[in-house]
Amino acid sequence: MATSRGGAVWAYLDSRKNLTGSACGLAGVVLTFTGVAGPYWPVVVAGLYGAGALLAPPERPAPPDFPDASAQVREVRGDFDRLRAYLADVELPPAAEGRLAELTGLLGALLEPGWVAEVLAADPEGVHAVSRAVRQDVPEAVDAYVRTRWWTRMTPGQEPPERHLERQLTLLHQEAERLAGRLRETEARRQESHTRYLEDRPG
Structure with missing residues (x-):
């Protein structure tokens, strides 16, 4: 006291x-x-x-120092590297493995250091979507498949778990494609805006 x-x-x-x-x-x-x-x-x-x-002006406590959007993307990129290391040790059926490769390829492209990641960082919803896919959706889908596959071997005759995995990976890839399309539209609008600026600028 x-x-x-x-x-x-x-x-x-x-x-x-x-x-x-x-x-x-x-x-x-x-x-x-x-x-x-x-x-x-x-x-x-x-x-x-x-x-x-x-x-005298009142004391103002310092606001919390949260990481900026670029720092968040770097953190997700680090988690994505760990996810790929995990996926490398998991055995998947060929169809699911192909869809997973398409998904991780697209996620990796969005997280690639440089101007693409900067465009992603400017879209908070996009950062959240990629973070959720990397940290939750993909590992949960793969882990659920591995667990269910073991039980299916114990009780044959059930619906093959790879069907659910393939469907989940397809949905996640479609979601990532929509995000990539939205980011492309953002860049297209930026380009169009610059064109209009040049057209309207006094000679």
Whole structure:
């Protein structure tokens, strides 16, 4: 408790209110030495200090330092590398493996360092979609297939789990394609906007 009170005292001593009040109080001391304050100088000094403390802007806590969009893309890229290392150790049927290769190829292209990743970083929904695919959707689809495949071997005659995996990977690839198309449209609008600017610019 004593440590908490001591910290509060030090925090106040370093606060804007105390610094502004002290500056105003110092002005009162100057007035005292020049004879302006007269015998009421303690009241003048205290009043000026209080007025300065009241007029000082309130303390503003620093906002949280969240990573910017480019940093988020770099983090997803690192997770994507770990995902590929995981997928390299998983045995999949040929059809599913082909669809997975198409999906990871597209995700890898979107995360490629350079201007493409910069376009992605400017689209928060796109960053979220890629992050969700890399960190949740793809590993969940593959892991669920591996688990279900084992149970299917124990109880034959059930629906082949690779059908669900292929369908899931197809849906994820379609989602990534829609994102890529949206990003392309963004760049196309940027190009068209520059064309209009050049056309409308005075000669």
